[in-house]
Amino acid sequence: MRITTLFRRLLGVSDLVVSTVSLEPEVLVLGGRPRWRKPRCGECGRRAPQEGPGRVRRWRHLGWGSVMVWLEYQPRKVWCWHCSGVRTERVPWAHHRSRFTEDFEELAAYLAQVTDKTQVTKLMGISWASVGSIVERVVARRLDEGRLDGLTRIGIDEFGYRKRHRYLTTVVDHDARKIVWAAKGRSAATLHAFFDELGEEGCARIESVTIDMAAGFIKAIRERIPGARLIFDRFHVQRLATDALDEVRRERLRELRGTDEGKSIFRSRFVLLKNPWNLKRSEKQKLNELQRTNAPLYRAYLLKETLAAALDYKQP
């Protein structure tokens, strides 16, 4: 086997012909070219007549051990009728605006899914900005065009970032257990953008939606998919009861300030909010004491627990 053939196989990049191999200190440079002879436009991929030579470029590929691997090629300039202008030719191993091979980008994007951005920059030896643009390109390449087809049961949620100064709305397909849509913001308008993308037919197919209790979301759903069943997820329903219990506790605390009873209520917050099966013996005693001395608060506690128990039932 010729050494260049060996390297082509080791690289695992299709439509690449390796012609030269050179080892610089800790850097392996593989000179290659596309398998096809007639150049194609980098922008649109169509065949296009050659205009002249471009400048020599290098693309970072997955390293071998501690050795960095670069692909080197001098892409030709082409005249593309479709893009009406001079473009750089397409190469089979990389996106036309990227300095990395697709294999390299795939690994970086995978890491970005499972760890944070700083770790990706360290592991792959690339800049913070490169991680972002790599992720954008890989998502554009791999995004499933049919991800919004046939949705019937969806969930809508929001989460905050930048210390909850900004929000992201996500839509999940409950059947496929996948996030199928996401956008910045958390208003009715954000959700309207999703329904617009889904289209009228898609909207008509939605049977049920699980959401938190955000008023904006509810409004958008009522307007766009009035036939769908609205389901509030358990976590948010229970939190309302927990908040109400805490409200009662604070009220009692104001009334009984300065008394022994007040002090005991002051220390009871944790006991009241904890799941009853997790209570320690001393905490159970505390609860018994509340039952004896503080009827309104204990009643609120029982209501909270009754709701939790009711939500456990499988039969309506």
Ligand SMILES: [Zn+2]
């Ligand atoms: Zn073109």
